Amino acid sequence: MSSSQTASFDPIRRYGFMVYGPTALYSLGQGAxxxxxxxxxxxxxxxxxxxxxxxAAIVIGQLAGNIPAGWLVSRLGERRTMIIAALASLIGIAGMLVATNIAVLGLSVLLEGFFAASFAVARHTFMTTRVPYTHRARALALVGGSFRLGGFTGPFVAAGLLALFGDEHASVWFFAACLVGVAALVAFGPDPEEKARIADRMAEPRVAEEAADPVAEEDTGEPVSAPVTERIGVFRTMHRHRALLARLGTTAASLAAVRSARQAVLPLWGVSIGLDSQTIALVVGVAGAAEFSLFYASGQIMDRHGRLWAVIPALLLMGAGFGGLAFTHDVDHTALWFGALAVVIGVGNGLSSGILMTLAADVAPPKDPAPFLGAWRTLTDGGAALTPLLVSGITAAASLPVACGLVGVVALAGAGAFLRYVPRYAPRR
Structure with missing residues (x-):
């Protein structure tokens, strides 16, 4: 991408109908x-x-779907995969609506997670291949913010539908409508690549562009995927990048685990110190608001100062928050400590918005990133999925404060690992 393009690049306008709108709509339906x-x-x-x-079946489905999704995106392209994933998810919706036993319901939810992985990998690949490095973190932070916006408002929509219809299946029908809307936005929305070409023609003469990039005159304008000269497959990609995945990928999984711990620990902590449900919901809501308010700031910090300037403070704050909880269970004013430390954890989580997608985009093979992104997301989703189980097991074996303390240790260890591996594998350009 030329300097003139980079200077005028606006990911919100260019990719709103292709990525941000569908992401918010999809997560709104899923959140409901x-x-x-x-x-x-x-x-x-x-x-x-x-x-x-x-x-938990939806998370298991995502774990199972990430690697096949990388293969599918590599073969069909991002736009087609997003459309297929949205429409195929209607199979799971139908199963949820007609389920007469928990086996059918569980399989349907599993399918939802499986196809959600395809949508996520396609969206991630699309942004990886099209957004310049100088704007990458902000663009991907907006993806994360779109997802969080839908997830934040979805439960309120569900509550309204329950009050209106008195049936939980109304939210399932709502999700179906959202999926159809997602497919329509991606299929019939404005072509972002056409917008890019118009901007190029306005910014500089066409002849100069073709001289700088001989391939440009052969561009068909097809927005499905970036040009690919070599596809080596998912498992060969994983083998080729095994050292990176084992080091930086595992480090990223530790961050995903710490972020997931917030959802598992905070409600349990409120119950363990004797708070009522309304107070717990208020504390978790305030922490979530603090988290949501910082998602774009995280992208700004990463693009302007480097990836470490966001991820290290994020992990230190979350580590301090969880570590602080471990020592405040039986002290005076424990409810105030809970509220304050929950906000600290929320601020840290907000500062980490988009970092996992951004780092993956930084280190993914530029020619065919989808298989690598599928493997990366399997690691990070695995870290997030295992955390509630580990918190539950440690709490049963020892205590909840011990579980919180261990999460804090994982956060600090993750910060050290990022300091070591990010400069090695993803140096600032």
Whole structure:
């Protein structure tokens, strides 16, 4: 991308209909059904552990779908994969609507997670191949912000639909409508590559552009995927980049684990110190608001000062927050400590917005990034999925403060690992 393009690059305008709008709409629909999955399961006779397993099936589906999604994006391109993923998710919706037992419901939720992975990898690949390095963190932070906006507002939509229809399946129908809208936006929305070409023609003469880039005159304008000269497959890609994935990828998984711990630990902590549900919800909501308010600031920091200037403070803040909780369970004014430290954790989480996608885009093979991104997301999703299980196990074996302390240690260890591996594998350009 030329200097004139970089100077005038506006990812919001260029990719709004292709990425940000569909992401917010998809996460809005998904956020409307996630809180109701346990209720749908118990209505079919599931026990509490079985209902929890149904809720976890969407994460398991994402884990299983990341690597196949990398293969699919590499073969079909980003735009087609997003459309296919949105429409194929309707299979899971149909299963949720007609389910008469928890096995069918669980399989349907698993399919939702599987196709959600395809959508996520395609979206990530699209931004990796099209956004210049100077704007990459902001553009991907906006992806994360779009997802968080939908996830934040989805439960309120679910509550409204429940009040209006009195049936949890209304949210499932709402998600179906969102999926159709996502497919329509991606398929029929303005072509971002056409916008880019118009901007190029206005910025500099066409002849100069062709002289600088001989391939430009052969550009067909097809927005499906960036030109690819070599596809080596998912598993060969993983083998070729095994050292990077084992080091920086595992480090990224530690950040995903710490971020996931917030959702697992904070509600449990509120219960353990005797707070009522309304107070816990208020504290978690305030922490979530602090987190959401910082997602774009994180991208600005990473683009202007480097990736480490966002991820290290984020991990230090979250480590301090979880470590502080470990020592404040039985002190005076424990509720005030809980509220303050929850906000600290939320601020740290907000500063980390977009960092995992940005680092993956920085180190992914430029010619065919999708297989690598699928492997990367498998690692990070795995870290996030394992955290609630580890917190539960450590709490049962020792105590919740011990679990919080260990999460804090993981955060500090992750900060050290980022300091070591980011300069080695993703030096600032």
């Amino acid at each position: 059904i996630l809180p109701l999955l346990p209720a749908l399961a118990t209505d079919l006779g599931a026990s509490l552990p079985a209902a929890a397993l149904i809720s």
